Structure formats: C-alpha cells, structure tokens
Amino acid sequence: MSRAGEFRTRVRSRRRAIARRLAASLAIATVLCAAAAQAAMPREIRRAFLDAGIPMTDVSIVVQDTAKPRPMFVYDPDRPRNPASVMKLVTTYAALELLGRDYRWKTEAYLGGPLVNGVLHGNLILKGQGDPKITKEQWQAFIAMLRGKGLEAIDGDLVLDRSYFALPRYDASAFDHEPRKPYNVGPDALLVNFKALHLSFTPDPATAQVAVSIDPPLPEVVLQRSPALVDTPSCGDWRTSARPEFVDRGDHASIRFAGDYSASCGERDWWVSLLDHAHYVRAIFEAYFREAGGRFAGGVKSGRVAPGATPFATLESPPLYDIVRDVNKLSNNVMARQIFLTLATTADPPPATPARAAAVVRRFLAAHKLAMRGLVLENGSGLSRRERVSARGLNALLVAASRSKVRDEFASSLPVAATDGTLERRFVHDGVAGQALLKTGTLEGVRALAGYVVDRSGRWYSVVALVNAPDARRAAPALDYLVEWVYANGASFDTALQH
Numbered sequence: 001m002s003r004a005g006e007f008r009t010r011v012r013s014r015r016r017a018i019a020r021r022l023a024a025s026l027a028i029a030t031v032l033c034a035a036a037a038q039a040a041m042p043r044e045i046r047r048a049f050l051d052a053g054i055p056m057t058d059v060s061i062v063v064q065d066t067a068k069p070r071p072m073f074v075y076d077p078d079r080p081r082n083p084a085s086v087m088k089l090v091t092t093y094a095a096l097e098l099l100g101r102d103y104r105w106k107t108e109a110y111l112g113g114p115l116v117n118g119v120l121h122g123n124l125i126l127k128g129q130g131d132p133k134i135t136k137e138q139w140q141a142f143i144a145m146l147r148g149k150g151l152e153a154i155d156g157d158l159v160l161d162r163s164y165f166a167l168p169r170y171d172a173s174a175f176d177h178e179p180r181k182p183y184n185v186g187p188d189a190l191l192v193n194f195k196a197l198h199l200s201f202t203p204d205p206a207t208a209q210v211a212v213s214i215d216p217p218l219p220e221v222v223l224q225r226s227p228a229l230v231d232t233p234s235c236g237d238w239r240t241s242a243r244p245e246f247v248d249r250g251d252h253a254s255i256r257f258a259g260d261y262s263a264s265c266g267e268r269d270w271w272v273s274l275l276d277h278a279h280y281v282r283a284i285f286e287a288y289f290r291e292a293g294g295r296f297a298g299g300v301k302s303g304r305v306a307p308g309a310t311p312f313a314t315l316e317s318p319p320l321y322d323i324v325r326d327v328n329k330l331s332n333n334v335m336a337r338q339i340f341l342t343l344a345t346t347a348d349p350p351p352a353t354p355a356r357a358a359a360v361v362r363r364f365l366a367a368h369k370l371a372m373r374g375l376v377l378e379n380g381s382g383l384s385r386r387e388r389v390s391a392r393g394l395n396a397l398l399v400a401a402s403r404s405k406v407r408d409e410f411a412s413s414l415p416v417a418a419t420d421g422t423l424e425r426r427f428v429h430d431g432v433a434g435q436a437l438l439k440t441g442t443l444e445g446v447r448a449l450a451g452y453v454v455d456r457s458g459r460w461y462s463v464v465a466l467v468n469a470p471d472a473r474r475a476a477p478a479l480d481y482l483v484e485w486v487y488a489n490g491a492s493f494d495t496a497l498q499h
Contacts, residue, residue, distance in 0.1 A: 080374025084441025
C-alpha cells in the first residue's frame with residue numbers, strides 16, 4: 001500500500017473512533033438526562049402509585065406549564081403505551097385543525113323517479129357522508145323536511161349510498177365479545193341514531209308486571225317476554241337477573257327476558273344495538289315516515305347516486321365543535337371513528353379508509369412538529385388493543401393545542417372535574433373540582449388521563465399519565481392524586497426548580 005493510502009486508512013480509522021466516542025457520550029448524556037428527569041418527579045407521586053400496587057415500570061407521566069418550553073417533570077415519557085380513549089385527543093385536535101371548527105357533514109335525499117301528486121314513482125336514495133351525530137330527533141327533522149317538500153308516499157325501495165366510506169368487514173363482537181353494546185357499533189357512512197335501541201324498564205307492583213318499552217319503536221324488533229316482577233330488598237345486578245336473550249338476524253330481531261326484575265330497582269334504562277346498518281336505517285325511516293303521515297312499504301338495497309344529480313333535501317350536522325364536545329365528554333367511540341375516517345377526505349376524494357385517515361393524521365402531526373414516538377393508529381377512538389402513543393407525544397399535542405387557534409373549542413370539549421362527562425362524579429370533594437379538564441381512558445389493563453389543570457393563579461398545566469398494567473384499575477386513586485398535586489403544588493414546584 002502506498003504512503004497516501006496508509007494515511008487515508010489512518011484518517012478513516014481515527015474518524016470512526018471519534019464517532020464511536022461521541023455516540024457513547026451522547027448515549028450516556030441521554031441516560032443521565034432521563035435519570036435526572038425521573039429523579040425530579042416528586043416522591044409523593046411515585047409513592048401514590050406504589051401504594052396503589054402499580055409498579056413504576058407500568059407508568060408514564062409528563063407534566064408541563066403550557067407557558068413554558070419544557071416539562072416540569074417526566075417519568076418514562078417515550079415508551080409507547082395503550083392510551084385507551086385518551087387517543088380521542090389526537091383525532092379531535094387534528095379534526096378541529098384540518099376540518100375547521102364549523103365543519104358540517106351532509107346527508108342527502110335524492111328522488112329516483114318522478115314525484116306526482118305527492119307519490120314518488122321510484123326509489124328514494126339516501127346518501128351518507130359520515131355524519132357522526134344523526135340523532136333520533138335530527139332524523140325526525142329530516143323526514144319532516146321530506147314531507148314538507150311534498151313527499152307523501154314512496155312506491156319503490158329505499159336505496160342507501162354508503163360509498164363515502166370503504167370499510168373492511170366489521171365484527172362487533174371482536175373487541176370484547178359484547179356485540180350488543182353500543183360502544184361496539186362500527187362506523188358507517190350512513191350512521192343513524194348510533195344504531196342503538198333504548199330499553200326502558202318500569203315496574204308496576206299493582207299489576208305485578210314490568211313494562212319494557214323500546215325506543216325507537218321498530219316493527220323489526222319484537223319484545224317476546226318481559227322479565228317477571230319480584231319483590232326483593234335490593235336491586236343487585238339487574239341486567240344479569242333479567243336473563244336477556246337477544247336474537248339478531250340482521251333484518252329483524254327479537255328480545256326475550258327469561259329472568260326476573262326486582263321492584264326495588266325502580267325505573268332503569270338499557271341501550272343495545274340490534275339489526276345491521278342497512279336494515280336499521282330502513283326500519284327507523286319507515287317508523288318515522290309513517291309517524292309523519294307518509295306511506296312506505298318497500299325494501300332496502302345499496303346503490304349510488306347518479307353523477308350530477310340534485311339533492312331533493314339535505315340534512316346538515318351540528319358544527320364540528322359541538323360534535324367534538326360529545327366525543328370527548330361522553331367518550332363516544334363510534335362518533336370518534338366517524339371523525340377519524342372523515343379526516344381521510346381532507347387529502348383524497350372519498351371513499352375514506354382507516355389507512356388513509358391514519359396517513360392524514362401522521363402528516364398533520366409531522367407538519368406541526370409533533371413527534372409521537374411509537375404512534376399506532378387503528379381507528380382513532382382508543383377502542384383498540386393495538387393503538388399506542390407516548391406520554392411525551394400526547395403532552396406535546398396538548399401544549400400545541402393550548403397555543404392554537406382552536407384552543408377554546410378543544411379545551412371546552414374535555415370533561416370538567418366534578419362537573420360533566422366522564423368526570424361528573426370524580427374529584428367531587430377536592431379543590432381541583434371545576435379546575436381540571438381531562439380526557440380519561442379505560443380498558444382492561446389500561447388506565448389513562450390527559451388534559452389540563454388550571455391552578456388558583458390561572459396557570460395552565462398539561463398533565464398526561466398512562467398506566468398499562470395487568471391490574472391497572474388500581475391506579476385510579478394515584479391518577480387522581482397526580483391531578484390534585486399539580487393543582488395544589490405545580491406553581492411552587494416549578495419555582496423551586498428554577499432556583
């Protein structure tokens with residue numbers, strides 16, 4: 001080898017050695033910084049989790065004064081964890097920014113034939129665009145609109161254009177083997193009344209019977225037997241005691257209660273999901289169209305609106321800021337999934353798919369420099385065993401939201417401690433009542449919360465805590481303590497750190 005070649009070899013060797021030393025130094029610095037941040041977490045917070053029987057290896061925490069550039073303290077902030085319903089914060093913030101606070105969904109009706117003397121000689125075509133909140137009352141208003149425009153009878157079928165979403169086959173029992181639970185209802189471009197039925201139970205000791213009503217009253221859903229009324233001192237697990245038997249054939253269903261119902265239960269409510277999406281829409285359309293004086297006896301089928309067709313009537317949703325409030329305060333899963341899918345249409349024309357929606361959210365986060373290590377998006381609602389996000393990533397989102405143009409809409413959508421939503425009965429006897437705005441998350445093996453705490457001086461703190469543990473339910477008191485501690489001690493702790 002020439003002297004020049006030997007020289008080049010020695011230079012490359014020295015560069016590799018220097019690079020290795022720099023990498024080792026950076027790794028050590030990273031570990032030391034992480035250790036320092038963990039050590040800075042107040043001991044009493046750590047003790048609260050340990051006293052609850054939750055190992056700190058199962059916990060991630062970030063707390064930050066939103067007016068400051070860095071967190072006050074963190075604990076294992078970069079580990080991707082299942083956030084449960086706290087994932088709704090990612091979906092709703094992205095929606096407010098990308099769709100706009102006043103965004104409204106449309107559901108359109110088209111005439112598939114001539115309307116002569118009030119009679120439609122053809123099909124009525126309904127096109128859904130993913131509205132997350134067509135309530136029973138809004139559906140009745142839509143039908144009243146059709147009647148007001150002169151539609152008295154339909155001699156054809158109901159044709160549903162649900163092509164706005166392209167979805168894989170959905171199994172409502174896959175998540176937890178509870179297909180009748182409304183939280184397991186899957187998304188649909190034409191989602192009406194959350195595809196749910198409200199069962200009301202009213203005991204009548206005078207007749208020794210239990211009256212069970214079904215709302216909306218659909219002829220396709222038949223009550224075969226009410227539970228027997230019994231006189232017992234306590235209500236107990238009344239749903240199990242009623243021994244429900246649901247038979248769902250998709251286009252029709254039956255309900256039978258083979259057990260009993262205690263008079264001590266008083267009036268009770270139960271929400272269930274029956275029928276498939278298409279037949280539920282047909283059933284609720286017929287029920288309320290007839291109630292409004294219309295005539296319809298046709299079937300239901302899938303179809304597409306002809307290009308360039310003009311809507312006969314249009315139902316607009318409430319504005320997005322109102323819908324986001326329901327999603328976060330009530331933790332409505334199917335509404336969150338509808339919003340998540342709609343995000344896909346901000347980048348590409350429909351049909352929307354979960355994969356396209358996830359890509360849009362990732363691009364949004366990247367554009368806003370919100371790095372979310374280990375982020376896994378499946379449906380944007382948190383009703384998932386797969387979804388993951390880090391506490392640091394969620395905190396960065398909360399801080400960004402607190403400085404954004406949609407701050408008020410986003411923050412006001414969160415449940416308020418001891419006031420409403422999923423926090424209505426939490427923090428009732430604590431100083432933080434009314435001063436914390438937090439999204440909670442609960443799944444088997446998961447307890448989480450994320451949001452804002454506002455102290456007495458008006459400082460806003462972002463608080464994120466994710467617990468993934470076999471017995472995560474035991475973490476509830478420690479999570480509450482964290483929130484209370486930030487409210488009472490955040491300012492003094494931050495001041496002490498600066499000195």
